[in-house]
Amino acid sequence: MKSAFYGALLAVVCAIGGAQAQTAPAKPGNTEEMKPANWLFVQVADSVSVDDKTITLKGIAPQTVMFADRPERMTGDAPTANFVKFWTSGKDSFQQDPPNATLTVVVDGKSQVASVELTNPVLNGDTLTYTYKVLGQDKPVSGTNASLFIDWWYGPGPYWHGGGCWRGPWGHLHCRPGW
Template structure:
């Protein structure tokens, strides 16, 4: 039978402890709730009164999660705006950050915003977001090929 030195035993014990910790962290991550990301796209969007963004609902808002969940779904205007209604983890209590992108002169332009509120308009054919601009980008009144990337946190 082989006798292990004290230093080798310490190394093996250290590796075992690290393995248990990584395993426990993975288990904790798997038990937490998924974090969703959302994408709302449109051919054209308009800025109204300097802080309202009107985005048509050409297609549903795409929602997805990252690892380990890897889920996705589509939300209609009413389902997406309901995230601002209040309650646990609502956008009402913690407005999400977002990045707006659009095409201008053949280039993609982006602006960081906080989406303070959202309401459904035109019987579900449009969402009007109240936003605060977080970057110094100049946002035009009309934007083409618009994407709004919304982060749950």
């Protein structure tokens, strides 16, 4: 009788332990906790449509590339959906201080470049729309092979992974050393 009880108890403990192991993500090996940095972001898309108020990136990559300049020299990427959710996070968020960005597109085989300020990102599937304000003399134009270079944000940032940096479930930014 005791062995049946202990056998059942062991089965319950193993089941609970297995469920917890499935919900807690494993920490990647060879990581090191890093301080916040000035992050710059790059989003690429198959094409872009521009009107007087919005820039709409179509076929947006599922990952937003990010990097920090010297002295940190960290790289990584964030799911674009998390980048958009992170837009309003913190007292110094992009919502509070909209970023500058440079949009480059190809039109009739030639590169076109425009500087803008971005606000109000909305992601719908693989389409990302921003409201914008022109910062220079050149207005953004519709085209293909779009790249959007977004000015820096200081802090840890959205959940990122790959390429060297990731944000663990406990909230700390980690990067693989070795640059």
